[in-house]
Amino acid sequence: MSNSSSQMLPCQSLSPRDGLAIPKRSAGNRDIVTSQFAAMTTSIAREFLGWERPLLESAVEWLARKYAGHGELDLSRVVVVVPGRRAGRRLLELLVLRVESEHQRLTPPHVETLGSLPEQLYLLQRPLASDLVQQLTWAKVLRESKPDLLRKIVPRPPAVDDALAWWAMGTLLWKQHGELAADGRDFGDVVKLGRDEQESVEAIRWKALQQIQTAYLRALDGLGLWDAQTARLVAIERCEPHTDRDLVLVGTVDMNQATRQILDLVADRVTALIAAPQDRADWFDAHGCLLPERWGEAPIDIPSERIRVCEGPAEQAEQIARELSAFGSRFRADEIVVGLADERQGPFVERQLAACGVATRWIEGTKLSDSGPCRLLLAVAEVLERGRFEGFASLVRHPDLDESLSGRVNLESLDESFCEHLPLGPDTLLSILEQPKATQARRRRGRSDVTHEVLSHVREVLAPLRIAARPLNAWGEPLRAWVSSVYGGREVDDSSREGRVLIAALKELNKVIDELADVPPSVAPSVAAADAIRCAVRRMSDEPVPPDAASDAVELLGWLELPLDDTPAAIVTSFNEGFVPTSLNSDLFLPNELRRRLGLNDNARRYARDAYAVTLLQQTRREVVWLVGRRDAEGSPLIPSRLLFAVDPDRLPERVIRLMHREGEAPAEPIVVVGADISLAARRELRPPGDVGLEIPRPEFVAEFFGMHDLLTPKRELTLNVTEFKSYIACHYRYFLRHALDLGSINDRAVELDGLAFGNVLHDVLRLFGESDVRDSDDENRLRKCLLQLLGDVANERYGSRRRAAVNVQLKQMESRLEVFATWQAKWRREGWKIEHVERSIRPEPHDSPASFQIDDVSVWLHGRLDRIDRNESTGAWVIFDYKSGDRGDSPEVSHRKKGDWIDLQLPLYRHLARSLALSDEPLLGYINLPKDLAGVGHSLAEWSASDLADADEKVKQVALQIARREFWPPTLPAPSLFRDFDDICQVGVFGAE
Secondary structure (H helix, E strand, O other), rough: OEEEEEEOOOOOOOOOOOOOOOOOOOOOOOHHHHHOOOOOOOEEEEEEOOOOOOOHOOOOOHHHHHHHEEOEEEEEEEEEEOOOHHHHHHHHHHHHHHHHOOEEEEOOOOOEEEOOHHHHOOOOOOOOOOOOHHHHHHHHHHHOOOOOHHHHHOOOOOOOOOOOHHHHHHHHHHHHHHHHOOOOHHHHHHHOOHHHOOOOHHHHHHHHHHHHHHHHHOOOOOOEEEEEEHHHOOOOOOOOOOOOOEEEEEOOOOOHHHHHHHHHHHHHEEEEEEOHHHHHHHHEEEOOOHHHHHOOOOOOOOOHHHHHHHHHHHHHHHHHHHHHHHHHHHHHHHHHHEEEEHHHHHHHHHHHHHOOOOEEEOOOOOOOOOOHHHHHHHHHHHHHHHHHHHHHHHOOOHHHHHHHHOOOHHHHHHHHHHHHOOOOOOHHHHHHHHHHHHHHHHHOOOOOOOHHHHHHHHHHHHHHHOOOOHHHHOOOHHHHHHHHHOOOOOOOOOOOOHHHHHHHHHHHHHHHHHHOHHHHHHOEEEEOOHHHHHHHHHHHOOOOOOOOOOOOOOEEEEHHHHOOOOOOOEEEEOOEEEOOOOOOOOOOOOHHHHHHHHHHOOOHHHHHHHHHHHHHHHOOOOOEEEEOOOEEOOEOOOOOOOOHOOOOOOHHHHHHHHHHHOOOOOOOOEEEEEEOOOOOOOOOOOOOOOOOOOOOOHHHHHHOOOOOOOOOOOOEEEEOOOOOHHHHHHHHHHHEEEEOOOOOOOOOOOOOOHHHHHHHHHHHHHHHHHHOOHHHOOOHHHHHHHHHHHHHHOOOHOOOOOHHHHHHHHHHHHHHHHHHHHHHHHHHHHHEEEEEEEEEEEEOEEEEEEOOOEEOEEEEEEEEEHHHHHEOOOOOOOEEEEEEEOOOOOOOHHHHEEEOOOOOOOOOHHHHHHHHOOOOOOEEEEEEOOOOOOOHHHHEOOOOOOOHHHHHHHHHHHHHHHHHHHOOOOOOOOOOOOHHHHHOOOOOOOOOOO
């Protein structure tokens, strides 16, 4: 044991100042307790417990030796102080195991975290303001400051009514105030450091901040409240901290100045338990905290053979699986911990180990702030504030809302409506659907009003929150009532993890709503529902909901939790600069150099903390493996932690080569699935990482898997649309997906019309034109006026009067094309051509009409729609047109044949469809193009000979026979441009796909 003295200064003689929230000097000045008195001394006892075993185990043994007696371990007069709650829980578990093994009774200690300890040692003279009230008070003071003063802090202050922006600014200053005060400093101390630069921008800004801070403290004083840091400083100033219990500090190697000063006032009751040997006593200060200058120079002994360099997060996860396999029977699953220096690595590790049959337990897996109720509320806020369809689509996909609507949300119908109408928001879509023409069109197409019902239901659900802005504290009951309407009648299984997360989230949300309701009226800004919701969600705790306990699971922990964990084996991931150690050089207010001069937590302290943590991991565990990533999840390059280079100079070249070298790296070992118990002998080998072994699902597999036994049975009767032939020629397998399985994709991510939607609008306009009385006119102006009027009608019916900007641009493009089309149509009409049929649908059914083709024993009936059929009044000639709105305006030859081979058969097949119309002559075939280049607007006739068309008919028979025989394999390589929505199924771009 080593006792070191710590100077504790006598307290300032103070007269009673009831209710004063501001210390005699500016709040938080370290000189309050360090410059006036130097007479009294006391000492905090330091106990060095070595690092041959985990600190918590050593701490339990120390407590047992000191306090055990007469068959019991009575710790009722002991407060154990730990860095975090997890360490406290584990300490209690170890105490229980200790007394059970000794057959003793246990009276447990009171366990406190270092951050909450001070308030246990002095009596509050006033209520503490909640964090929210402090932040809103800062925001109020900022908002009410004179513009000239405010511009010295921020050049462009938020708008007066932007409550969330002011709150964000207030929160930023609240954090700076809290960090400075924790180390006995205030904004005035920063001003003093800049005395030599009085006219610098930073000096002027900190002077302004000092005035804001004074106004903040006065505002809190007016509310009869204190903030925690000010209360601590006043308690120190008045020598108020006291205790009649022993304080045992376990692993608290980094603490702020205010906490140190409070402990100094009760130092005779304090013992610091330190995980280090006695010969390292001069590496720790009198409070048992790290001395940065000693740890900053210390060599870090990480054996090179325990370092693994991995490419990215996925490769790190794979390496973890290999390391677990290498551990073999030496460790059980619960004796291994995976440390996540970058917690974004967590999902990669969970997925990989799950694939290998290894259970994991990630304490940070689900945080209350990420729970279902919070995500639902944020989606509601987005819809209320912006009213955009993107937010609405996210809202209706939330499973909790769908359940509250009794499953009324039909996402397929909703997405179809979105793709058809591209609405700005749900209200826009509802107004479109409520148009008489739209209702008639839906009925004509046989569509239901499902989407209309969903929109109406959701509007009713949100109605209680669509109310006028009000003070933040007045939103408590409306929010509580709304949340209750969604979750109130729900049965929850509290034995399931999902149920526990939901219950914990709703309890926390209830507390937050109470906190909103308790905000003093004078600092409660007037906000709309969306801002009130966001405020509530931001106040939700980031505390995780603990996963189910599992003795056969490998635990995943954050970096800061690792040093006090007591498992014998550890695998540390993302051992890279920026994660270990962290650095802070570009802080908006307190960059590292200023932190150093103020004595705040700076990079040197962070380095010392992490150097000590690495040393502790190496010393207390039987095995540690360190994984270093080359790239993060976004593909950005990473560099190894500087701690890896803290070696003796003669070892540095070898270390650099090991960490940076790439050439000649040995191939990765196969991953081995080890099962829940790492010691299980039965293992099965997976493919190596480079061999992903993905297979495209063959038609036979699909038919068997889904029980679609008739899917691949050869057909003797076929009904084919004329457009299907192009699909089959392009790719047999993609044809199978689209036409045999009827698969397709719908999404709600479009921001403009795609090619199909663009063409559909023009087709609708031209169909209506072909049905109108104006179609026979050769007056160009009349035609133009009619076409543009029809375009406006179609646009309003389909997209409403309030449209996306991109859609309006595309409609202007359509106007340009239709104007040129009007010129062509007038000229075409003057040449004697008259429109006879438009949008003529031909759908012969088997047994009701003769087959279009008979191929061996296979009968084929063709279906299709002819866009337009014209007849020349002078010559009697007929022509079948297909409207084409593609940008290029290709000719029929280019579209239908490539290097002499037929790639599309649509126009040749129109001849067979037209037979049912009994045309008097063989029709011409062609396109009416409306391309991007307006010079190309007009007709383009096919110039195929009778021999060409006979060859096309043979191709038709060949394709039809293959479809009848169900020949759907293999997929075409390279992937055709058609059906890009099937690229994932066909594994386009997937390395190693089979």
